[in-house]
Ligand SMILES: Nc1ncnc2c1ncn2[C@@H]1O[C@H](COP(=O)(O)OP(=O)(O)OP(=O)(O)O)[C@@H](O)[C@H]1O
């Protein structure tokens with residue numbers, strides 16, 4: 198599914214990712230953990246195609262297709278979804294409107310007609326129920342005045358509607374109360390399937406209690422410094438990152 | 448050196464852009480302006496003596512006045528003697544014979560706006576057989592209105608059939624000497640709309656210039672007068688979202704609204720004059736005086752406008768809040784792209800007690816455009832309990848454009864409550880990336896964000912108009928990013 202080979206990327210002249218390689222198989226769930234500022238969000242944004250980052254070396258492919266060649270919207274329509282660490286507010290733009298536009302952009306890409314309005318609403322309400330979201334969020338401005346947790350749930354709603362091939366969730370668990378965390382985990386688990394890959398960026402073992410990852414990676418100083426199974430997350434919870442940083446530098 | 452004014456002259460005089468053969472029309476007055484020209488205009492229109500006198504008075508005032516130069520716009524001087532002030536309606540022989548003869552670029556725009564076929568022909572000035580759909584629609588429309596007692600006709604018809612109303616109200620809101628362009632308009636105005644809604648009548652439908660037959664060619668000096676008598680209501684839609692081709696470069700219209708006791712007038716404009724090409728050449732200069740007089744107690748006037756056209760727009764729809772408890776509103780979206788210059792805003796003059804006004808102005812600048820908001824809130828000493836809320840937001844797209852805000856306040860009553868908020872924002876890279884990550888193209892993302900920015904104003908437009916306005920906005924910002 199996702200293959201990242203020897204990727205280096207910089208922003209404003211500073212190299213953030215150094216020679217990073219990672220591969221995520223179809224149907225797998227991977228967790229990426231690591232200290233603040235280590236490059237996790239950078240990696241997520243580079244995969245999604247943010248053009249502020251310069252890719253200076255390496256390749257990123259999705260099922261063999263070169264993602265770096267594509268515009269962000271083309272990647273999205275091909276099934277790459279990024280749940281943002283800081284979802285942006287778009288004042289005055291109806292949440293349902295963006296959601297529908299996103300669904301239709303994807304359908305057009307697949308040669309399908311626009312979704313019927315009633316069908317759309319039915320689907321959206323279904324997914325919102327699954328996530329324990331009040332329907333009033335459909336008619337509010339995109340993330341406008343949403344609480345931190347509400348923004349994260351809204352990201353998961355978008356993901357649930359778009360059913361991406363590859364979902365990267367950047368700290369979607371941060372700032373969630375216990376119920377919201379369960380709801381989000383529920384949303385992610387519902388999407389788990391043999392055709393789909395999920396990358397969870399997180400700081401907390403807690404999320405991984407609800408979503409069992411197949412692999413756990415530690416990103417530090419712009420590189421993957423350690424990979425393992427889910428027990429690695431438990432170990433990190435106990436020992437922190439220092440021992441890994443030392444190992445990487447030494 | 449001669450180039451600028453020569454160029455302007457040729458623009459003003461240009462008949463058809465695409466080289467159709469034109470015979471010199473016998474019924475067109477030679478360029479130039481003097482008292483004889485005004486007498487000739489009045490005579491051609493069979494006007495009563497009072498109209499001619501009124502025009503002549505305006506002309507004499509105009510001669511003494513100077514062109515204003517304080518607006519935040521720049522243009523080469525206009526040669527008023529190079530303009531022809533009377534042209535009889537075109538005969539069909541002069542018009543394009545079919546849509547095949549019309550600029551394909553124009554047709555492409557009609558397509559994007561979803562304008563129906565028969566309408567496209569009308570807008571592009573194609574000679575159409577007298578009978579098409581809209582005529583029969585217009586007839587039923589007229590019947591319904593006359594049942595309700597509403598007068599809705601061209602200005603010329605009003606002068607002929609309702610001279611007492613015209614005499615009573617014409618110039619009572621915008622006097623001839625009000626400003627340079629208003630004086631010029633008063634002297635030479637060609638035609639326009641007239642509306643009178645009698646006491647207690649709620650006009651049964653939205654009035655739109657589209658249905659005003661027999662006045663397709665109102666020309667460059669349009670005059671509109673709307674009177675809502677006590678306790679009446681009317682909603683009036685002006686303009687058209689399709690880009691209007693017009694060989695006249697200078698447009699100086701006057702609109703006067705009168706709302707009597709307990710009456711309400713809602714005036715919505717969606718204007719899309721030809722803005723000129725990407726270099727800013729050939730666009731229309733739009734200098735308009737629009738003013739509403741809340742003459743009676745508890746009356747209300749709302750202006751809502753979406754402006755995307757014109758090379759130069761100079762326009763300040765205003766309200767005079769004379770009646771106690773009267774309400775004035777101004778909701779505006781002004782878009783300026785490429786080399787467009789827009790200088791718009793409003794004036795709210797509080798005279799009556801407990802009068803209140805609301806101003807919501809959304810300015811969008813893209814390309815190399817300059818967009819200025821100029822607003823005046825004036826509270827007279829006797830206007831106890833006056834309130835105003837002004838919200839002035841600017842959105843910049845790109846680095847070379849500008850937004851300017853000039854709020855003026857003259858508050859002569861201590862108790863007045865005046866609030867002013869202003870913001871300037873850019874479409875952020877984060878917003879664009881967010882939308883693109885959800886699969887929207889950059890252009891769709893910009894359109895969506897801009898529409899969100901304008902929402903408060905679009906909400907004030909009648910439903911159908913709002914949809915058109917949105918489509919129009921998207922077309923006018925095409926290519927603004929990237
Ligand atoms: N536009 C930028 N200009 C300069 N430095 C940047 C820019 N964007 C990111 N960086 C730097 O790159 C490094 C990696 O940032 P990134 O956001 O990827 O970290 P992260 O691993 O997601 O951290 P966190 O756990 O706090 O979310 C940080 O040191 C950050 O300051």
Ligand SMILES: [Mg+2]
Nearest residue numbers: 237238239282
């Ligand atoms: Mg991060």
